[in-house]
Amino acid sequence: xxxxxxxxxxxxxxxxxxxxxxxxxxxxxxxxxxxxxxxxxxxxxxxxxxxxxxxxxxxxxxxxxxxxxxxxxxxxxxxxxxxxxxxxxxxxxxxxxxxxxxxxxxxxxxxxxxxxxxxxxxxxxxxxxxxxxxxxxxxxxxxxxxxxxxxxxxxxxxxxxxxxxxxxxxxxxxxxxxxxxxxxxxxxxxxxxxxxxxxxxxxxxxxxxxxxxxxxxxxxxxxxxxxxxxxxxxxxxxxxxxxxxxxxxxxxxxxxxxxxxxxxxxxxxxxxxxxxxxxxxxxxxxxxxxxxxxxxxxxxxxxxxxxxxxxxxxxxxxxxxxxxxxxxxxxxxxxxxxxxxxxxxxxxxxxxxxxxxxxx
Amino acid sequence: xxxxxxxxxxxxxxxxxxxxxxxxxxxxxxxxxxxxxxxxxxxxxxxxxxxxxxxxxxxxxxxxxxxxxxxxxxxxxxxxxxxxxxxxxxxxxxxxxxxxxxxxxxxxxxxxxxxxxxxxxxxxxxxxxxxxxxxxxxxxxxxxxxxxxxxxxxxxxxxxxxxxxxxxxxxxxxxxxxxxxxxxxxxxxxxxxxxxxxxxxxxxxxxxxxxxxxxxxxxxxxxxxxxxxxxxxxxx
Numbered sequence: 001x002x003x004x005x006x007x008x009x010x011x012x013x014x015x016x017x018x019x020x021x022x023x024x025x026x027x028x029x030x031x032x033x034x035x036x037x038x039x040x041x042x043x044x045x046x047x048x049x050x051x052x053x054x055x056x057x058x059x060x061x062x063x064x065x066x067x068x069x070x071x072x073x074x075x076x077x078x079x080x081x082x083x084x085x086x087x088x089x090x091x092x093x094x095x096x097x098x099x100x101x102x103x104x105x106x107x108x109x110x111x112x113x114x115x116x117x118x119x120x121x122x123x124x125x126x127x128x129x130x131x132x133x134x135x136x137x138x139x140x141x142x143x144x145x146x147x148x149x150x151x152x153x154x155x156x157x158x159x160x161x162x163x164x165x166x167x168x169x170x171x172x173x174x175x176x177x178x179x180x181x182x183x184x185x186x187x188x189x190x191x192x193x194x195x196x197x198x199x200x201x202x203x204x205x206x207x208x209x210x211x212x213x214x215x216x217x218x219x220x221x222x223x224x225x226x227x228x229x230x231x232x233x234x235x236x237x238x239x240x241x242x243x244x245x246x247x248x249x250x251x252x253x254x255x256x257x258x259x260x261x262x263x264x265x266x267x268x269x270x271x272x273x274x275x276x277x278x279x280x281x282x283x284x285x286x287x288x289x290x291x292x293x294x295x296x297x298x299x300x301x302x303x304x305x306x307x308x309x310x311x312x313x314x315x316x317x318x319x320x321x322x323x324x325x326x327x328x329x330x331x332x333x334x335x336x337x338x339x340x341x342x343x344x345x346x347x348x349x350x351x352x353x354x355x356x357x358x359x360x
Numbered sequence: 361x362x363x364x365x366x367x368x369x370x371x372x373x374x375x376x377x378x379x380x381x382x383x384x385x386x387x388x389x390x391x392x393x394x395x396x397x398x399x400x401x402x403x404x405x406x407x408x409x410x411x412x413x414x415x416x417x418x419x420x421x422x423x424x425x426x427x428x429x430x431x432x433x434x435x436x437x438x439x440x441x442x443x444x445x446x447x448x449x450x451x452x453x454x455x456x457x458x459x460x461x462x463x464x465x466x467x468x469x470x471x472x473x474x475x476x477x478x479x480x481x482x483x484x485x486x487x488x489x490x491x492x493x494x495x496x497x498x499x500x501x502x503x504x505x506x507x508x509x510x511x512x513x514x515x516x517x518x519x520x521x522x523x524x525x526x527x528x529x530x531x532x533x534x535x536x537x538x539x540x541x542x543x544x545x546x547x548x549x550x551x552x553x554x555x556x557x558x559x560x561x562x563x564x565x566x567x568x569x570x571x572x573x574x575x576x577x578x579x580x581x582x583x584x585x586x587x588x589x590x591x592x593x594x595x596x
Binding site for chain 1: 361362363364365377378379404405427428446447448449450451453454498499500501502503504507509511512513514515516518519520537538539540541543555556567568571572573574594596
């Protein structure tokens with residue numbers, strides 16, 4: 001397959017534009033080059049230890065990585081990551097045992113937002129003689145996990161600090177933009193609200209005499225906002241790597257991931273059916289966007305394929321290939337066990353998404 | 361590849377590592393017993409050779425149906441010898457793969473935009489699994505009253521066809537609002553959730569749920585009976 005023109009690939013296939021991938025990775029690496037802030041690359045977005053290694057090699061990172069799940073973190077550590085933050089709560093004994101054993105191998109941090117999680121983590125770490133790093137997760141706008149008050153964050157920091165086998169490391173928070181396609185001013189204003197809330201919490205924890213080493217807040221859409229705050233130590237960045245349509249307002253990043261499909265039926269002059277089933281792309285945020293054909297849109301997608309429609313006569317024949325852009329990249333990337341790196345229209349390399357499916 | 365903690369047969373379903381794709385075997389057999397006429401089993405729905413073999417052993421079933429040449433190759437390698445590919449084959453390589461496969465099995469395929477030749481068989485699809493499939497989850501955070509977070513997000517249950525429902529609390533929808541987390545919203549008069557609570561989610565679409573997992577856990581009477589590889593997942 002290496003060396004083959006992309007148009008000759010069997011479809012459907014997930015292709016990665018190597019130039020765009022490298023450019024995207026370079027944007028944050030360069031922006032942070034002379035700054036205090038570091039990137040912690042999030043592996044959940046692409047599931048590939050190799051892309052994580054590319055991110056770390058580009059520089060300006062903490063050296064370690066971020067994962068959403070314990071089993072995902074194991075894949076990254078097995079592939080060489082030497083410190084890892086699981087930006088999530090881990091609450092059951094089975095997973096805590098795995099987490100504690102991981103902490104014996106490399107520096108490991110996990111997020112908490114409740115007392116009972118802390119007690120369970122401490123018991124699990126004690127059982128295997130590990131020391132587990134803990135950050136308190138702070139909710140700012142998402143109303144997902146995370147403490148809802150500064151007082152609660154301070155109380156949890158105190159409990160962690162007093163607990164054997166745990167080490168309080170700091171705070172983390174995650175946001176998505178509430179404004180759709182914000183302009184730069186909106187983006188900075190919205191990002192600032194969340195980041196400043198996190199920094200208020202950090203100060204309150206320090207005020208009771210507990211050191212806060214890690215302040216992990218900000219992500220792809222606020223990478224530059226976070227960099228303006230000297231107290232922010234790292235962001236968790238992932239979306240920027242291959243990008244998605246709703247993030248197109250971040251113009252410094254290019255779409256690097258595309259699903260290539262082929263037309264297999266032409267029911268009429270305005271309608272074509274392509275061979276990309278819904279489970280190959282995932283469409284929780286709406287149908288994918290068709291690239292390269294003006295006025296052609298996805299009107300339907302199911303397990304047998306994608307319906308492309310246009311008010312004009314479609315410029316497509318049986319066998320014509322087309323490209324789809326995802327509206328939620330990490331959901332799409334998680335559907336593929338491997339993807340194909342392409343440069344200048346030629347297959348250059350194949351990526352194994354070895355953490356695909358690691359939901360435990 | 362999924363990496364759940366492995367548990368032996370006999371393990372109570374509540375103790376399986378979450379999220380887990382669970383198939384209720386009693387309900388599955390009930391569904392299978394009710395199939396009538398002459399049908400072809402749409403095994404692309406579950407992508408699981410063991411389930412396909414159970415279907416193929418039924419007197420009403422005459423062959424299987426898949427979506428792609430890649431799925432056909434996998435099921436042929438598992439011993440299935442009568443396979444219909446539903447999606448027309450349009451590329452040279454896929455047609456050559458089909459020709460090669462057709463030398464050793466009965467393969468019903470079509471090319472260039474026409475549906476596969478009618479073979480007089482009714483397709484038997486997602487009905488085969490109706491009511492038998494859940495994805496188990498655990499509450500990981502209860503950050504405020506009326507709101508609980510669990511460990512089964514879109515990557516484990518899918519939201520392409522809508523939100524899953526929570527079994528036993530059927531007025532509640534478990535929002536698959538993000539990739540890694542699920543969110544449960546409940547009115548204050550409902551019993552509150554606690555960290556560690558175990559949930560069974562009913563996916564909005566069974567085929568999507570199977571497309572996300574590498575293993576399905578067959579459960580009977582509340583205990584694990586078999587672990588089945590979803591071998592054809594990702595063979596688009």
